[in-house]
Amino acid sequence: MYAQMVQSTGKGVKSSEDMTPEERAFQARIDAGEKIEPKDWMPPAYRKNLIRQIGQHAHSEIVGQLPEGNWITRAPTLERKAILLAKVQDEAGHGLYLYCAAETLGVSRDDLTEMLLDGRMKYSSIFNYPTLNWSDIGAVGWLVDGAAIINQVPLQRTSFGPYARAMVRVCKEESFHARQGFDAIRKMADGTPAQKRMAQDSLNRLWFPALMMFGPPDKDSPHSAQSMAWKIKMNTNDELRQKFVDQTVPQIEFLGLDLPDSGIQWNEEHGHYDYTDPDWSEFFDVLKGNGPCNVDRLAARNKAWDDGKWVRDGLMAHAKKKAAAKVAAE
Amino acid sequence: MSTPLKRDEAFLQFLLRMGDNTLILGHRVSEWCGHAPVLEEDIALANTALDLIGQTQFWLGLAGEVQGEGKSADDIAFLRDVWDFRNLLLVEVPNGDFGHTLMRQFLFDAWHSIQLGRLLKSSDARVAAIAEKTAKEVAYHLERSADTVVGLGDGSEESRRRMQEALDYLWPYVGEMFQSDDVDAAMVAAGIAPDPASLRDEYDALISRVLAGATLTIPDSRFGHKGGRTGKMHTEHLGHLLTQMQWLQRAYPGANW
Ligand SMILES: [Fe+2]
Numbered sequence: 001m002y003a004q005m006v007q008s009t010g011k012g013v014k015s016s017e018d019m020t021p022e023e024r025a026f027q028a029r030i031d032a033g034e035k036i037e038p039k040d041w042m043p044p045a046y047r048k049n050l051i052r053q054i055g056q057h058a059h060s061e062i063v064g065q066l067p068e069g070n071w072i073t074r075a076p077t078l079e080r081k082a083i084l085l086a087k088v089q090d091e092a093g094h095g096l097y098l099y100c101a102a103e104t105l106g107v108s109r110d111d112l113t114e115m116l117l118d119g120r121m122k123y124s125s126i127f128n129y130p131t132l133n134w135s136d137i138g139a140v141g142w143l144v145d146g147a148a149i150i151n152q153v154p155l156q157r158t159s160f161g162p163y164a165r166a167m168v169r170v171c172k173e174e175s176f177h178a179r180q181g182f183d184a185i186r187k188m189a190d191g192t193p194a195q196k197r198m199a200q201d202s203l204n205r206l207w208f209p210a211l212m213m214f215g216p217p218d219k220d221s222p223h224s225a226q227s228m229a230w231k232i233k234m235n236t237n238d239e240l241r242q243k244f245v246d247q248t249v250p251q252i253e254f255l256g257l258d259l260p261d262s263g264i265q266w267n268e269e270h271g272h273y274d275y276t277d278p279d280w281s282e283f284f285d286v287l288k289g290n291g292p293c294n295v296d297r298l299a300a301r302n303k304a305w306d307d308g309k310w311v312r313d314g315l316m317a318h319a320k321k322k323a324a325a326k327v328a329a330e
Numbered sequence: 331m332s333t334p335l336k337r338d339e340a341f342l343q344f345l346l347r348m349g350d351n352t353l354i355l356g357h358r359v360s361e362w363c364g365h366a367p368v369l370e371e372d373i374a375l376a377n378t379a380l381d382l383i384g385q386t387q388f389w390l391g392l393a394g395e396v397q398g399e400g401k402s403a404d405d406i407a408f409l410r411d412v413w414d415f416r417n418l419l420l421v422e423v424p425n426g427d428f429g430h431t432l433m434r435q436f437l438f439d440a441w442h443s444i445q446l447g448r449l450l451k452s453s454d455a456r457v458a459a460i461a462e463k464t465a466k467e468v469a470y471h472l473e474r475s476a477d478t479v480v481g482l483g484d485g486s487e488e489s490r491r492r493m494q495e496a497l498d499y500l501w502p503y504v505g506e507m508f509q510s511d512d513v514d515a516a517m518v519a520a521g522i523a524p525d526p527a528s529l530r531d532e533y534d535a536l537i538s539r540v541l542a543g544a545t546l547t548i549p550d551s552r553f554g555h556k557g558g559r560t561g562k563m564h565t566e567h568l569g570h571l572l573t574q575m576q577w578l579q580r581a582y583p584g585a586n587w
């Protein structure tokens with residue numbers, strides 16, 4: 001989700017006979033529910049996949065600051081401004097723990113950042129959509145953080161220890177964000193006709209992009225099997241998407257908003273809501289860089305990084321001087 | 331000859347000066363969100379902005395109480411025009427580069443921490459309570475901004491040059507913090523707040539120490555722009571800031587958010 005379409009490095013799942021003894025022992029530990037720690041032996045492909053997945057997740061937290069930051073200076077009350085600032089600060093903190101988790105695998109935060117900035121690494125498609133009215137801030141917390149939780153709660157049990165532990169901390173904060181987001185959009189849905197119109201507009205615009213967060217349909221998601229065997233992915237895309245729809249439809253009804261998809265209908269037989277699939281060609285366009293905000297988002301991150309170079313260099317130069325002075329004094 | 335200000339009128343002005351400083355600076359700092367030079371700074375800037383907005387709720391909340399017209403902190407923040415704002419000019423100037431932003435933060439934090447230290451002894455228990463609640467946050471802001479000013483001043487050649495430029499640009503906005511008028515006289519008489527001029531020596535000692543560590547030179551001139559804390563003449567920048575900050579409240583009056 002925050003990591004969509006993570007390119008798998010394996011060529012499908014190896015059978016036990018095809019594994020080396022090391023690989024077999026590694027898989028046995030995972031099957032037994034043990035955590036893999038950074039110093040443990042791991043297959044190179046496991047390491048590579050995890051770096052991609054955790055890196056993408058971290059980048060999503062960082063780029064995700066932009067659509068929400070877009071409304072901080074226009075937040076309508078002091079309390080809403082404070083809540084939004086605190087949320088965006090949390091997201092940056094999530095980025096930080098996730099980069100730290102990735103660093104335990106032997107990649108540096110700066111290297112990952114460079115890969116984000118030159119387009120070699122991705123971030124979640126959702127952050128390539130704009131936030132256009134104040135209600136979007138409520139909708140992002142409710143739908144986007146809500147979808148993130150559905151994806152990330154199972155990842156608390158993922159096989160790689162540092163990632164699992166980061167998810168425990170992150171999930172706690174994400175549920176807080178989702179509740180605050182719901183509260184914000186509820187105020188809008190219960191408000192004046194203009195506010196209600198904003199709330200409906202947000203829901204209509206963000207619904208399908210939120211469904212896309214879970215990644216392409218299982219039938220088009222060839223990379224999943226190995227990741228699931230390694231327990232770095234715990235559920236299929238479609239399972240999680242269905243869970244999200246089932247959880248969210250009653251909330252839409254509670255808010256008194258119109259459903260954003262005329263295909264949503266309770267299916268008695270399956271015990272789930274039916275829904276219309278998002279337009280997957282739009283999803284693949286966004287991944288290719290053609291979403292409504294891709295160019296602006298990357299440009300903003302690149303500008304921040306380039307403009308900040310003198311600051312990073314200056315602080316580094318200062319730290320070196322201080323270290324040298326300390327050595328001289330000894 | 332103007333007649334002496336009534337105590338409550340002066341008190342209201344004093345509270346607006348405190349709350350407008352934190353409101354406008356909090357707004358400026360929040361403009362950085364997602365654009366800082368390094369992730370740790372994004373977090374720190376958001377944290378500073380968040381603290382300042384929280385402090386604004388205290389000061390403007392009390393302002394509304396003292397004014398006695400049933401106005402909330404939000405009414406005061408979002409429904410006044412430029413001429414009614416009482417913040418220092420220093421906090422409304424645009425962010426500039428990261429060096430300008432941190433230098434402005436340092437110059438403000440140094441004053442703010444000394445001011446809150448004095449307000450701990452305010453004769454008004456509500457003022458003393460706000461000072462008590464906010465002084466720790468501001469001490470932390472000062473520690474951070476001072477460290478960053480030192481790190482960048484005594485950093486690379488480029489960072490030093492940029493920090494000196496920032497100091498030269500912002501220095502003329504420092505003097506306003508220490509100007510006294512009849513509002514201040516009434517606050518001193520009531521024991522609510524100190525005379526701003528009385529903070530200058532401590533301030534100069536503090537910033538001289540930090541700026542020396544930063545290898546930066548304090549400009550000679552003591553010239554100071556003024557007009558923010560009295561509301562007589564703000565910069566052109568404040569109006570633009572308010573158009574963003576107040577837009578929703580102005581466009582959709584009476585809505586609950
Ligand atoms: Fe997050």
Ligand SMILES: [Fe+2]
Pocket residue numbers: 002061094148170174
């Ligand atoms: Fe997340």
Ligand SMILES: [Fe+2]
Pocket residue numbers: 091145173174177
């Ligand atoms: Fe979140």
